[in-house]
Amino acid sequence: MRLTRAEVEEYRALWRKEGRATAGHFLLEGWRALTAAGAADAPIVSVAVRADEFERDELAAIRQRGVPISTLSERDLDRISATEHSQGVIARVRIIRHELAELLKPGERLLLALDGVSDPGNLGTLIRTADWFGAGGVLLGQGCVDPFNEKVVRATAASLFHVPVVSDLDLPSALRDAKSAGFQIVIADAEASETLSSWRPAKRTALVLGSEAHGVSASVREITDVAIAIPRSGRAESLNVAVAAGIILNHVWKN
């Protein structure tokens, strides 16, 4: 069946944060992303493909799960797609809301919390990095970009379906809860006296990273247990926030 005009508008509305909040859905583009979402048992609501792609192998498993698959014209695809060169497929996926309490339950060892990370590429890479190192969740404070923004979704690869992300948090309050649950609150700070290699992580670690321009906010600093520095031997003023996260999470993983 072909997407109706009303359905095209429903898809389009999901590029805006308010549209996603109302519908409870977000959009996923491209064959790789769709396959990864299927493999991760993501709650795919519907799929729209260009007519010539209707018989693609990648759709078989999704069809079997009873997900409705519609076709759409090149013109409607251009209207819906956020990419310059659409691969001819776009899916609506239900947003699964997670609660902070889930992430603090016994057994979870590692959390990543982000304070004011407004760059979508960085946020997506951070979620992917947290996924690689088996973090139990990602906490986003109010200044962060929406995790279902299309650029974030693209940069996460499928990690958005592997790691629970809780957004729009009052971060100091959430971190106080994490602290009560036994998490050590750790920040990265180039000026810190403790260096990464001498730091022995506690049983439960919540790593907090801020924006590259501003670092973590004063209210987060107040409840920090440990500040660690990644030693520098060159001249760069700072490390990219996702690179810093990778280095620290790899250290936690080893220790």
Next chain:
Amino acid sequence: MRLTRAEVEEYRALWRKEGRATAGHFLLEGWRALTAAGAADAPIVSVAVRADEFERDELAAIRQRGVPISTLSERDLDRISATEHSQGVIARVRIIRHELAELLKPGERLLLALDGVSDPGNLGTLIRTADWFGAGGVLLGQGCVDPFNEKVVRATAASLFHVPVVSDLDLPSALRDAKSAGFQIVIADAEASETLSSWRPAKRTALVLGSEAHGVSASVREITDVAIAIPRSGRAESLNVAVAAGIILNHVWKN
């Protein structure tokens, strides 16, 4: 003095790789970037600012070095600027060409070589990461994006002025030269049996990373001494290439 029409066109030509090759200059936008370039003694050729910015403090040091500073109209600025919201300053900087032999000279311990890294943001972040860890240089194979592309320049922060970058290399041949000079050729490979924490780097390390989609090419693999894996405890299919570089360079730095 105001930029002439011909000068405006000279600036504009530098957004294209061929234009940069002909003039031997590239463009730098924004006050932070200009200040960092000044601090790094970068060979700034000329600066163009919007008339209302002509007395900015940041220009004093540059003026003192005898660099010509012109004004330009908002309209010309829009024509020249690659950013949506220009800060009102744009500079031409001379491209310093480096030779591979420089990077192989005794004393340099660490090189980063990149094979087919076509994403400008990733390349910029990689150069910045190499700078943080004091790498003696960055080698770029033929499939990499041009390091003087505006998105790369923005993502490097000022690291392009700290770390020599040699581009358009025949990478297998360059790495054979590095090997002859005593560098151990190391690649990252999720399937490798040796893991990062058990690997003791040699005195001289050349770390080679490929694109996220394709990894390093077969001809580079052939001359590799060691393949190492960054252990994964989660479900992400891969790490971002700059994150992987950060984790490995941090390990080399410590050992």
